[in-house]
Amino acid sequence: MSWTEVRNDERIVEWERSDGHATLRLRRGPNGWHVRYDRLHQSPEGRGYESRRFDDEDAARATLDEWKDEYDVDEP
Template structure:
């Protein structure tokens, strides 16, 4: 599967997984960057949530890219 950008504004960029059961979000806060993964309970993999805070954008984006690979699933 792949990820599709579904939201972009001055603070948030969000991607949705092709199956519609998971999202990734990069958010710029007043003092930090936040990356979060959220998978719905309807997913065959079950529910999951992970969130991390970063002081710099580069590290946040590196984590986001790693999570895109980590939380991707093969289409059957």
């Protein structure tokens, strides 16, 4: 499966997994960077959520790239 960028503005960049059941978000806030993974209840894998905060943008983006691989699933 793949991830498609669905939002990109001055604060948030968000990607949606091609099955539509999961999103990844990178958000710049007043206290650093926040990365979160959110998977819907309807997903065959079930509900899932993870989030982390970072002071450093590079560390946040590295985690985002790791999660894109980790939370990818094979096409049916």
